[in-house]
Amino acid sequence: MNKLKQQHLKDAVKAHAALILSVLFTAFFMCGCADGSNAEEMILASESEAEATEALPETVSEEQISEPARDIYVYICGAVNSPGVYTVRSGSHVFEVIAKAGGLREDADDTVVNQAECVEDGMQITVPTKEQVKNGVTSKDQSASSTNISEVQDGKVNINTADAKELTSLSGIGATRAEAIIAYRNEHGAFTSPEDIMNVAGIKEGLYIKIKNQIKL
Template sequence: MEKISEYIRDNLKIIIGSLVIIVALGVFYLRKQEKSSDKKPENLEWSAVNNKKSEPEKETKEEKSAGDDIFVDVKGAVQNPGIYKLSAKHRVSDAIARAGGFTEEAERKAVNLAKKLQDEAEVYVPARGEVDTRKLLEGESGGAAGSEKEEKSKINLNTADLTELQQLSGVGAKKAQDIIDYRSENGSFKSVEDLRKVSGFGPKTLEKLRDAIAVD
């Protein structure tokens, strides 16, 4: 025991220093463990999973948006024939508008403007005289009913207003006003032939408009 006591006295500083180092290391290790336990890896994991979930959702929306696009081939009597990208919600009228609208020779009655479009569809606008519109109308309604529908689709020279008259091929605001002025000064048109009495409407113009106009 005396030797041990003597050894402790001789090495007291070393022993104390060693104890201090051990205690310091212990404290450092405990603090490090506490900091590690404060982290929440489960939150990080949830965040990573959540990010992965949001990516396919975004792709799904983009794919859905792309799926609404269709391509339509617009041909015939339009200003700018070609292939146009539209939406599946659009109709034939939208496709024709995208192609610059009808030309003066277009047979508008032969086109169903309200028809919905489909991908790879072809919209063909025939020229006047290219198809028999009367037969088309008879095919839809049959016989006399078709003829009646055709008459209703024509523009009545005695009742049409300025906007309706301008729907006629080659008839602008001035010519439409001339028709209205003629009615005011001379009374109703007795026949479509009377249109030749209006300035600017010669025999050729009348023949071009004959299938599109009517009188009471």
């Protein structure tokens, strides 16, 4: 695009020089004052102007076209006042999602959360408590669909990220119920509270009571 604009600019300058030269020739001949030396000088001047266009820079500055902002969905959980899935504009940052979630709780440890990080569609943000960090926190592997900032190694199964094998380690959860949990997540999105697992077909209050101390978000 820049080269095309550059060529158009050069062509315009050359055309302008040719027009000036034509007018000068006409004026000189009509006045009877043109001679060989004047014509030669005008030709040289025209050539010099044309050569000047060759020295123009190869690039022409132009405004950058930004991608339009769009709505994206981010899940935030852990030590925030209102965990859940929130809609934000693309290009938003972690601190903006935290604000939408009612801010950090008093027991939140924000030293392990990069609040200046830009969020992505489908991202998951987990804010740990100070006690959890004290007991040991490791960064969770990032994936294309979600990102956990931290995960506490407490032996509990994260029902939002666990695969079928991990889910079947829970009491009373076999392969069929594990697949039902994954299918529910795929259809409805991440669980916003541990109790939401009772919305999955085949998991009632009795089973939830058995596994509630084995699961987390």
